[in-house]
Amino acid sequence: MIYFDSAATSLYKPDEVADAVYDAIKSMGNSGRGAHGAALEAGRMVYDTRLQLARLFHINDCSRIAFTSNATESLNIAIKGLLHPGDHVITTELEHNSVLRPLYEMQQQGVEISFVKSDSIGRILPDQMKTQILRGTRAVVCTHSSNLTGNVPDIAAIGALCRLHNLIFVVDASQTAGVFPIDVEQMGIDILCFTGHKGLLGPQGIGGIYVGDNISLIPLKTGGSGSQTFHKTHPANMPDLLEAGTLNVPGIAGLHAGVSYLLNTGLDAHREAEQALMWHFYNGIKDIAGIRIYGDFTVKERSPIVSFNLGEYDSAAVCDQLAEDYDIYTRGGGHCAPLMHQALGTKEQGAVRFSFSFYNTREEVDFAIQAVKQLAKV
Amino acid sequence: MRKKEWKVVITFKTTTGAMGMEKLCKEEGISGRLIPVPRQITAGCGLAWCDKLESREVLEKVMSVHNLVYENIYEMEI
Structure with a gap:
């Protein structure tokens, strides 16, 4: 897992x-x-x-x-x-x-x-x-x-x-x-x-x-x-x-x-490790055809979260398949932030959210990038 | 993403209801699993019970026998 x-x-x-x-x-x-x-x-x-x-x-x-x-x-x-x-x-x-x-x-x-x-x-x-x-x-x-x-x-x-x-x-x-x-x-x-x-x-x-x-x-x-x-x-x-x-x-x-x-x-080392994993994931998926990533990635300081959608696929279905086929646990659907979903235009689709811990490894992120790439293929 | 298939999807008002369904099906030896609620439908709880279409009758019967309260039953391609 x-x-x-x-x-x-x-x-x-x-x-x-x-x-x-x-x-x-x-x-x-x-x-x-x-x-x-x-x-x-x-x-x-x-x-x-x-x-x-x-x-x-x-x-x-x-x-x-x-x-x-x-x-x-x-x-x-x-x-x-x-x-x-x-x-x-x-x-x-x-x-x-x-x-x-x-x-x-x-x-x-x-x-x-x-x-x-x-x-x-x-x-x-x-x-x-x-x-x-x-x-x-x-x-x-x-x-x-x-x-x-x-x-x-x-x-x-x-x-x-x-x-x-x-x-x-x-x-x-x-x-x-x-x-x-x-x-x-x-x-x-x-x-x-x-x-x-x-x-x-x-x-x-x-x-x-x-x-x-x-x-x-x-x-x-x-x-x-x-x-x-x-x-x-x-x-x-x-x-x-x-x-x-x-x-x-x-x-x-x-x-x-x-x-x-x-x-x-100290907080800094943990946060920086989590942010490094987040950026590695972001850079690995950002150019996938049809992906939409939400949030401001123009700044350095952000929580170690990457939320996205693949084309018009149901975010809950993407999460489910990540869990079932790859044993990767994420969260999809709505995230209890209704006004944010509205502003991002994800009220219907929800979003697939990856969030990182300093206990995660770069190898795990590499595996997740490959999984998302495979799921994005129709 | 994998090819879509027709399934029976049962929704619940609360997570407690969905958990009750999983326990019940396990005890009764019935197939199926919990999935996140598909976007086409809305439900009180974010989890739904999903199984092959043919199981609908068995599922309805077991829920009825055990007075398990569900919200809705759908047949849908997911």
Whole structure:
């Protein structure tokens, strides 16, 4: 099996990740519930993971990071906890349904949404965003990378625009956390939503949210916090505010191992290896007759993703045949980014998406190039 | 790409339904496999059960006996 679907989840992970999950299940109690050894062991590990994430994202105060189940939950917390009827919010056509669907729900409640349009290769420009700012604009919600094209918007420029106009900047880092450097201060990010199971190399079911210290969110969930038992209201302090109920301690332990690996080895070498595989694949397939590759390949910095279609073939059928005949695992069809598909003209056909891991090899990519060439032959 | 053939394609509202179908067919010794939903049709779930055309009757019967809820049954060239 050759796995080229790392944008969906990083199947290849350091062995330490699985070991950490196993060890946590065997030895750790419930973090923040009780003061015995097993509970404290969990609590220390959870705290250390917050510190690691704070280091990774250049966050001064690690208590501003709460653990969630995934980026979708984080984005729901951010969007529904921040916006009120009458607010205006700006987002982009690059967004995933994890941003769009919560926003559409808020639209039903009276929030107004403006979309920054993409060009035909999936780019947005911060200048276009500037023209959308209104008197009642409260926030900008933007992805750090399209999951479909791999294009990476200029987050620092958008962050600077938000600071200038006093807008809250919410960033969806689903595809970039653990892959690209993220500095919440330098990039002007007020709320960072991330998942643990992609670039951060953790297990599925763990994610997180960073909330700047000047922002107060209404939590989606309230309940057990391990503290203030006799209060009728949930604690207002971060991270407890957003962490009602027992944490996913084995998931956080796995995330701890993944982030430790990244901090020890550095993001740049991994990303550059993935980008080298991406360019090798791109160059190997770009001249196939009838191929259409989506996204901006004129720039160096992009997520290690190549999405394409072969003539008018159903992208789902191409993926299926790659899996059945070549044992190459990719993703086809729609990619939960409806506005991006519309902008690229792939609403009907979907797209075949290859996404790369630093665990992939050049030989695997060579094999995939030959497979795509063979499939392209009528 | 391989030559298209006529197949029976069964769609489901959720991935849970599709997984239930695979388990059921395996238990009953019925052929077929899960495929991504072809573009000609839309479904709640991105997976569909696909088998040779002749299996339609057997599949309908086994789903009925086991109360397995599907969304639609198509006969199509894929």
